[in-house]
Amino acid sequence: MAERMLDIATTINGRAETLTVASSDMLIDVLRERLGLTGTKLSCDVATCGACTVLIDGEPVASCATFAFEAEGRAVTTIEGLAAPDGTLDPVQEAFLQRSAFQCGFCTPGMILLAKALLARNPRPDRATIKNWLGANICRCTGYRMIFEAVEEAAERLARKGAAR
């Protein structure tokens, strides 16, 4: 099939971007190589491990298996888009930091974004729900329990933040 160049209008981490991409370009390559957003990691390249997870309109997707043109008209969030402009961490990031819910850190951006999507849908998930959601991504280092606890702490942080408003 012939390669085509496409102009797409998308929003990346809250900023409008107009990009010319090849029809075969994967979203992860455009993020990492064109936009310098290297926090998104490529690992298994078959949409299994979840290291490349980003949010598209709030939904977690494997950016290794998503064409760049699929971002047309949609909002992409990567790990770089979570902290406030002044550097204040998102409550999920803060919980992962405080709970040491990472080791090598290669799965962490994807795990944090997956947790973010879960908490957006279900602000107080029980342990079984957390396990089921995080079962989508692989962490080879932690044994997962400290990640479960970080997600629970993130839920509490978000609840406190909501209550403070």
Added chain:
Amino acid sequence: MNAPLKVVGVAGPRKDAPDKVTGAGRYTVDIALPGMLHAKVLRSPHAHARVLSIDARRAAEAPGVRAVLTRDDLAGIAPTYGYFIKDQPIVALDRVRYVGDTVAAVAADTEAQAAAALKLIEVAYEPLAATAGIEAAMAQDFPELFPEPPMGIVPAYGAGASGALRPGRNNCYRFTYETGPADAFAGCDHVFEDEFHFGRGQHFHLEPFVTVARVEGGQIELWSSCQNPFPLRKELARLLRHPENRIRVHVPYIGAGYGAKNNCKTEPIAILLAKKARRPVRFCMTMEECFLTQTQHAAILRLKTGAMKDGTFVAREGHILLNAGAYADASPLVAEKAGYRLAGPYKWRRVKTDCDCILTNTTPAGPFRGFGGTQASWASESQVDMIARRLGIDPLELRLKNLIELGQPYMPGESGMDSDLKAGLKLVAERIGYGVRPRAPGRGVGLSVGFKDAGGVNKPAQARVKVATGGDIYLHCGTTEIGQGATTALSQVVAEILNAPLGRVAYAAVDTDYTPFDQGTNASSAICVMGQAVAQAAQSVKRQVLDFAAQQLKCSLDELALDDWTIRRGNESHPLNLMIMRQFGGTGMEFTGEGFYKMPLDHHAPLEAPCVSWEIGWGAAEVEVDRETGQVKVLQLVVSGDAGRAINPLVCRGQDEGSAVMGLGGALYENMLYDGTELVNGTGMSYRLPLATDVPDGFVSVLQEQGHGPGPFGAKSLGEGCMLPVASAIANAIEDAIGARVTALPLTPERVLAALDRIGRAPKRG
């Protein structure tokens, strides 16, 4: 006298946390240089073949291609690498030895162009007999993978230990250990002989093998996802016949390794292509290629154990056959450790073990977390349980009767056991409710004591601590941050000694031009070996600072105390930055302290130096087994490690739980499967490893701090120990549940049903 600790023991956030939760942390995969090319390699479709000819002319002319590398480019350099046995070619020479073996490489403007050009390389092969199996490769009618004489050496060993190159067909190395009277079995009431099989795990580090190499003039510079940059540099210097001081290795954050990232992987090819193309080259493997580059050792383990009626252990002999894959890699070292550890931490009158490394036409096996100890603990702790049940002795009681005591040497000439093994075992037994609750049908409980030495053998480490005028501290040491949290723990040691907040310590990036020497981030050596060098360097700086202050204040040292970059003398307070600038001027000065640690050589010790420390993982499992399907459900998994003193309890917990779940994977799921010589599950999609949904609800780790470690503040090693007991604890629990023993890993439903069949208790079928 001892002041309470301020930084050591605090379960605070890791130093790498901000980088890792924001995506700002830089890994080798994130390194990009101007003009950088991308490499791809052509891999063998044959498991074993003669390479008759290679023609890469068409590939060299393909779009975007800047350099091609074949055996014709290796003239003038050493073409093969390895640990003690240097048998693995950079690219194929006269033979390929497994499906996926490296044949040739291409560097092009894009990865896609490089991949397309590989298809234009014409290779003529003459296929040879091939096998993936240990016993088939040993058969007398099977051809040698290496018809030429062995290319390697046997390392020095001490009392009772020895090694041999090529002691049999396709046997690249044998390690032997022997102590005690050969006739010890004669006096035993019982002698038990059992055979165990161990599967073949894949490291599955999420960051692949990756290198970015730049060659400018005579200077080679590389960024590599590598856990032993100094031995790598030495090996590259030998291979490339290049001065070691003109090779500079940078190690950014490593996206994990679990042992795989020792020694050459992507580096030689990236450098040779960069040299040829005169452009920087990035060689990043795919996940599928990682499966074809390094694996754990599958193994067959045979144990013969003699005991008295009352359960007293007398003698153990064992023979291990490791599946080494197609090249020796670290197999001799893994054999040494597997063989040496096979006796387990029990009191014996006699021990004799042999461990053979059998070459097969499969991915080379190398270092894997546990390093032979996982295989040894699997067999040893399974058989201990089987013996207990045969003798009608409770498995907990049998272990408590025979475990070696705190301070007792593991073997003659060895260092003393630095954990109370019985205390740890009782702890996990109590935690899981061992022998307390009545057992429901189909449920069972098993125990295990995973065991290995820690700190490597004969391993030196150097460290440097510097303090700038304003009190900012640098820690320079070669321990790489591979996820284990060593940069945090070692920084906490420095902060404690210099009485400074942790935030003032920066862990300098590893750069072999500036970082003091280290043998590598492996063998659970960071805290018990490097930690001692780091503590010494910090003590040295502290002494220099206090000496300086005493001279400035014209007083004796014992009047002074260092308190967060201020000197306290009674009720006086003297900021050090001002004192330094008064003496050295406003541009300031740095204090530099050096540290060095190495366990001294000792020929009485079997491995030529006593082991620095002993790493223990106590485990207990409760399972429920479905007799109809053979499914094993782990209800509870309790693991415990002994940190000696936990420098950072969160870091320790992460290591214990991460290793335990890796052990759970090996116990229940993980195994690289071969159809003939073809790997059939070598992808992220098809290789089954533990997911969040597999973590038992009753999974818990209990951190002990027994206080006997050799490291700073009594610390000892963690990180591998809790992997070791998991598989045997689960197998022991399965027998407790259903009365049937599974002796092969992973513990699949098929094997559970077969074990039930063997004892005639399988459900009726059809």
